[in-house]
Amino acid sequence: MDGWKVGVLHSQTGCLALAERGPLNGTLMAIEEINAAGGVAGRLIEPVVLDTESDENKSAELVHKLIKEESINVVFGGYTSASRKAMLPVIEKSDSLLFYPIFYEGFELSDNVFYTGACPNQYSVPLSEYLFENYGNRFYLIGSNYVFPRESNRILRDLAVQNGGTIIAEKYVPLEATKDVFKPIIQDIAKLKPDVVISTIVGDGIMDLYSAFQDAGISSDEIPIASMVTSEVEIEKMGHAAAAGHIVAASYFDTIDSPENAKFVSNYKSKFGQNMRTNMCVESAYCQVHLFAHALNITQSIDTKALRAAVLGAQFNAPQGRIRMDVENHHTHLWSRIGQIEKNGNIQIVAETKGAIEPDPYMIHHAAERWQPSLISGVAK
Amino acid sequence: MTTQKHQRNESMQLSSLVRNLKSVRVLLIQPRDEESENLYRHLTRIGCRVQTSWPPPEINDADFDVVCVALRPIMEREASLVWDSSKPPAALVAVIDYENPVIVQAAVELNAHAVIGLPLRNFGTLANLFIALKNFRNDKDQRDQIEKLKRRLSGMRAVSNAKEILMKNKGVSESKAYSMIRDQAMNKRMSVQDVALAIINANEIFQ
Structure with missing residues (x-):
């Protein structure tokens, strides 16, 4: 059976490559975890990972490519507000869903975006x-x-x-x-x-x-x-x-003393290197994939409308503590x-x-x- | 003005706006990028005559009917936009891509007559131009009206002061003082207000 195809868009080259390596790793680690446990409804999550090259125009171009050529309607990624703003019109026009993991300045609310970083x-x-x-x-x-x-x-x-x-x-x-x-x-x-x-x-x-x-x-x-x-x-x-x-x-520091965080940090280090540290962006990127998987498990369908309804209100025992997607405003209850x-x-x-x-x-x-x-x-x- | 008359007047203004939209001169102050090209194209499509400029040029009265300004580039690139928001030379449409108060505040400070949000949705641009032009004209009419009233008020004050001077110096009644001022105005072909001011000035010199 085919997998659940999703897009992952982060910079792997250019001036944001260092900063975006964290959220990229966090996303992939969560997908791997979910797949190792058998995927969702018996199907694996299949990420299509592309490099946005620290350029917001590239972000817009690639999100378009994912939606049109790969028939993808769920995308994880974005880093700067400029990259989010550049992807937004494409995401909204195609009625897709973007999971955006970075804390930002607020004053935005799109029905097609889930904001999992802090405001x-x-x-x-x-x-x-x-x-x-x-x-x-x-x-x-x-x-x-x-x-x-x-x-x-x-x-x-x-x-x-x-x-x-x-x-x-x-x-x-x-x-x-x-x-x-x-x-x-x-x-x-x-x-x-x-x-x-x-x-x-x-x-x-x-x-x-x-x-x-x-x-x-x-x-x-x-x-x-x-x-x-x-x-x-x-x-x-x-x-x-x-x-x-x-x-x-x-909302998150790697020194948080909890079983969830201990497991998260040790998995991250064994996967990406002992000198690599987790931070708030790694953690949000990791959490939002789990929120998605939780919703997908309920809907058993990747249809935008059904998924949106299921993600709103979804909860997760995150490394930072229990978090929840607000039912109204598409942003996340965070510590x-x-x-x-x-x-x-x-x-x-x-x-x-x-x-x-x-x-x-x-x-x-x-x-x-x-x-x-x-x-x-x-x-x- | 009766309500009916008022309504007729409003609808005449609106239809003249619709007619004139075909010749509205728009200045677009925005660095060249995909969004500014979209806005340029759409404004042209709805019949406006559009000029683009970056950095912001000097804008004189009557050069343009509407000036569209992209606010974030102005702020971030520290470009200087000379704009007297108390007496604007044209209708101002703020073009914004973020809805943060720091951006909205800039629109408020410029006294924007309307706002266009980016990414551009063609729908709404025409309505915003209408609203901007209408708001600008209302503002301008009100400013002109206030100017006129201020002038009239200070004229009345001058006539009343001049009357008092004549009543005191010449020992005449108020109505006699007024007819003296009016006769002088007719003889010298001046306005009543100007004669009054001349009397006040002369009185100040001899005190």
């Missing part, structure tokens, strides 16, 4: 709350110059104002930033002495930012960098010394955690929610009503 109410709000409580309220914002950092900073500014804090600077650097770009900004940071620097630098610039910080001799005890983008993968690349002491926020990077590169979880938080892609709920300090609680050290 701002699940990372910006808890992060800013944690920083207010533990570090102070003078924030210095630095980000790559595109939609995600700008929108994310707008939200942080709102949150700061609500809490009587101040944004003392908001700087943007080009996506393909070189180390030189950071020099004047680091000098400015040393001069203004914010309580925290919040970074939404994306891509290779992340490594440059932290090492420029280290070179300038600013210690993370003095001024920590807090980020919802920096993850295990970048920590390994920049080196543990540059990362130590800084703050990260995500929120704050971590501090230790000298050995491990992320020590210093605060976490008591369960998955409802996704709120349009931030329709007033932050102050929803985010009581009790929601995110410190973890005993």
Whole structure:
């Protein structure tokens, strides 16, 4: 019997190749697991994997190819918001389904997309709350110059104002930033002495930012960098010394102490290499394949309409804890955690929610009503 | 204006808009890519005369009827768009590909008269052009009306001040003071307001 054919679109070449290797691996690992257990309804999941080459036009072209030539209607992938936006018209016109695994800036809702990464109410709000409580309220914002950092900073500014804090600077650097770009900004940071620097630098610039910080001799005890983008993968690349002491926020860290995560991490390492680390993108990519398989098991058919209905409300015991696809808004109920990077590169979880938080892609709920300090609680050290 | 008259007037405006759509001059400020070409093609198909430009050019009054601006490229490439949103030279249609408040806020700050979302769906473009032109004309009519009323109000204030000056200096009644101003205006072929202003100025000099 034929398998269930699905598309997998991630960059394997170009400037996003390193970042997208994680979600690609996570997707393939989940498919392998499901197939090893006999597939779904006796049929294996058959991925058609293509390289989007770090180019959103290529993403649009390939998703079209998958749908037209391979008759595929379920696609896993995308990384930047630009790549998602480029695939969207093709996905919507053909009434296919895209599972998008990356945290993003919110303010989108397509009936043809399942968003399994976090949206701002699940990372910006808890992060800013944690920083207010533990570090102070003078924030210095630095980000790559595109939609995600700008929108994310707008939200942080709102949150700061609500809490009587101040944004003392908001700087943007080009996506393909070189180390030189950071020099004047680091000098400015040393001069203004914010309580925290919040970074939404994306891509290779992340490594440059932290090492420029280290070179300038600013210690993370003095001024920590807090980020919802920096993850295990970048920590390994920049080196543990540059990362130590800084703050990260995500729904998933590879240090989560649970049987599900222990199994997930050890499978990942034995499959892709002992020095490879999982992060929030690997985990979301892994989870969304399981959500799909769960729905497929109910429908026994890959028909878009039937699948959509079955994915909405689907639950999964994820490495981060139990997660659920919202029945209304196509985004996922996810956990929120704050971590501090230790000298050995491990992320020590210093605060976490008591369960998955409802996704709120349009931030329709007033932050102050929803985010009581009790929601995110410190973890005993 | 009676309601019936009002309705007739509105429908006349609408039909003239429909007629004139064939000659609407549109400036499209958007870097050249597939989306901008789609928008260019569709605007041309519905009869507009379209010019494209990137980076944003200087725009003078009456150069165009509608200016469509892609907001995200302006923001991210730090291109400067000179646009006086309190007195715009044309109707402004914001072209947006993200619905984030940071983008929507830019549209609001520019006082956009309508919004076109990308990826382009041909349906809706015509309706948005209509709405933009109508909103722009309404705004402009209201601005003109306010200007006219402001002028009239300051004219009335001047006449009343001038009357007071004459009443005090010449010891005449209010109606006599007014007929003095009016007679001067007729003799010198000036407006009543201008004579009033001349009296106020002269009075200030001799005080």
